[in-house]
Amino acid sequence: MKKMQLEICCGTTCYMMGANRLLYIENEVPPELRGKFEVKALPCMGLCNDKNLSGAPYVKLNGIIIENATIEKICDKMRAMLDD
Amino acid sequence: MIRFVRAFHNSSLETELDHFPVEMRPRQDHSSRCCIYHDRAVIKYRLMNLLGFSCEEETDEARTLASYYKEAIAREKPADIADKLPLSVCEAGCSECPSSKVVITGNCRGCFSRPCMYSCPKGAISVVNQVSTIDYTKCIKCGKCTSVCPYHAIVKTTVPCEDACPTGAIHKDNDGHTRINMEKCISCGNCFAKCPFSAILERSQILDVLKALKNNEKVVAMIAPAAASQIAGTIEQLFTAVSKLGFTDVIEVALGAEDTTAHEAEEFRDKMNSGAKLMTTSCCPAYVELVRKFVPDFMQYVSSTPSPMIFAAEIARREHPGCKVVFIGPCVAKRVEAARKNIDFVLSFEELFAMLAGKNIDVISCEPWPIPRPAITTARNFAKSCGVTEAVISELGGFKDDFKLEAKAINGIDKKTVAMLKMYAAGKIPANFLEVMCCPGGCVNGPCSLKK
The missing domain is CATH 3.40.950.10 (Fe-only Hydrogenase (Larger Subunit); Chain L, domain 3)
Known part of the structure; x- marks a missing residue:
């Protein structure tokens, strides 16, 4: 199966608001998700200027934006994606 | 903080400042504390510190942030830190953690080996009605009993800021509010880093x-x-x-x-x-x-x-x-x-x-x-x-x-x-x-x- 693509915004705002911890997500995920995704760090995606979104840090999972991303939130989305 | 900087660049900080707490915690929003009004009060104090004023300096609770801003922008030098502390305690944000204490919880099964009793160096633990009981006049809060109980029935409650302070400069006053003793504080910032409620704030010079x-x-x-x-x-x-x-x-x-x-x-x-x-x-x-x-x-x-x-x-x-x-x-x-x-x-x-x-x-x-x-x-x-x-x-x-x-x-x-x-x-x-x-x-x- 193709690995999920997890893009983590490392712009100044996202990095300060917690992306620095998200970069280590591979060490934190539960066993069933291990090896199922690839992490990529990106420069600012410009999402922090979008008033309709709720807040940094932002990540994209297979192109879908996750706002206020935390490791739990990302894991939940990954599980949902695997189930589909 | 980012918002603060942006508003400064738009020269709209003075007019916007007092709206920040409301915009950040609008009415329909969930509150992190008891209510959104409490959250807003804490945000106000954070902004005050960002302007360089400590919470302790507040004399008039109704004073607007705009008025603080005017004072801050007019000053030649950043607020004096040499004679005052760079840290300040936000009373509204402080959760007033109960003082540190060793407590025997309901998990205690009154076992016969009684490691808690035998590990206590002060003989403060005895078994009353098949449950371990601590005599607080003797307890020195060493916490030895907490580590030996096979049921993890004894816990030590902590006050993170007090535990982190290397010099005993942080203490509770009679109302339970945290205070920093200027004479003893060495500004190491441990309390600031350890408080899980972020109730200890730094007086900023960012505006200057x-x-x-x-x-x-x-x-x-x-x-x-x-x-x-x-x-x-x-x-x-x-x-x-x-x-x-x-x-x-x-x-x-x-x-x-x-x-x-x-x-x-x-x-x-x-x-x-x-x-x-x-x-x-x-x-x-x-x-x-x-x-x-x-x-x-x-x-x-x-x-x-x-x-x-x-x-x-x-x-x-x-x-x-x-x-x-x-x-x-x-x-x-x-x-x-x-x-x-x-x-x-x-x-x-x-x-x-x-x-x-x-x-x-x-x-x-x-x-x-x-x-x-x-x-x-x-x-x-x-x-x-x-x-x-x-x-x-x-x-x-x-x-x-x-x-x-x-x-x-x-x-x-x-x-x-x-x-x-x-x-x-x-x-x-x-x-x-x-x-x-x-x-x-x-x-x-x-x-x-x-x-x-």
Whole structure:
């Protein structure tokens, strides 16, 4: 199966608001998700200027934006994606 | 904080400030505390500190943030920190944790082996009605019983700020509110870093720096070596990003650390050759303050070499006469040192990043800054524990001396440090060079650093 693509915004705002911890997500995920995704760090995606979104840090999972991303939130989305 | 910077650049801070708490916690929103009004009050106090006022300075609770802003923007120099603390307690944010206590919970099964009773050094535990009971007149809160109970039935409740304070400067007043005792506080920032409610705030100078930059004053940024561990990009990219904020120049504090190393090595040789038995480092301001306030007799052993920040400021002022200097680092105590030693401003990394984000400057998209003369690695390593020692050892390598350097390090100040220093002074621990870092691991783990 193709690995999920997890893009983590490392712009100044996202990095300060917690992306620095998200970069280590591979060490934190539960066993069933291990090896199922690839992490990529990106420069600012410009999402922090979008008033309709709720807040940094932002990540994209297979192109879908996750706002206020935390490791739990990302894991939940990954599980949902695997189930589909 | 980012919002604050953006509003400043739009010149709308004065009108917007009082709306911030409401906009950040609108009516339909969930509150993190009991209600949104409580949240808003805490945000107001945070903004007050961002303007440079401590919560304790508040005399009129109805005073608007706009009025604080007017006072802040009119001042020539940042709010006085030398005589007052850089830290302030936000009463509204403090959860008033109950004082530390060892408690026997419902998990106690009244077992027959009774390890809690036998491990207690004070005989404070007895079994009443088949349940262990603590006699609080005898309990010294050592916590030994908590680790031996097979049912994990005994817990020690903690007060994070009090437990983190190495000097006992933080205490509760009769109302249960936390207070910081100015006489005892060494501004190490441990309480600030450990409070899970972030109720301890730093009085910021960010507005003063923003104002100076806006007025096109000559301002030089001095970046502490610990920055390398804080950013996504390289240190060179960070320098470019910082220069885009409008600073005249950006220099490494590590250049100052080279001077500190040279002076400190020379001072060490002089002292050893004239028969001194011990010398300690002096670049950690919280440690120097600890000695000054608690073991004044020990001051004779503390090196008189100025810290890297001071040397870096000299370099900056030599290259840009008449400039103002800003130290940017992970340290609370540096704010006090800076105020005493004529450094114009201090910013934390968090404040710097807010300034960058407020201007939409992305560090990892920046071109690398051509650093004219990069600092040597040993100087950059000042930020980690034992870094100073290594630098001094490599500096001493060029000399042939009769004495041998025996280095020891205190890596992180805690409640036992004062006793340790006394042991060193009495010669009970063999060493002639002692490095003391207030934060475990060194400045890279400073109270205002991001990675924690």
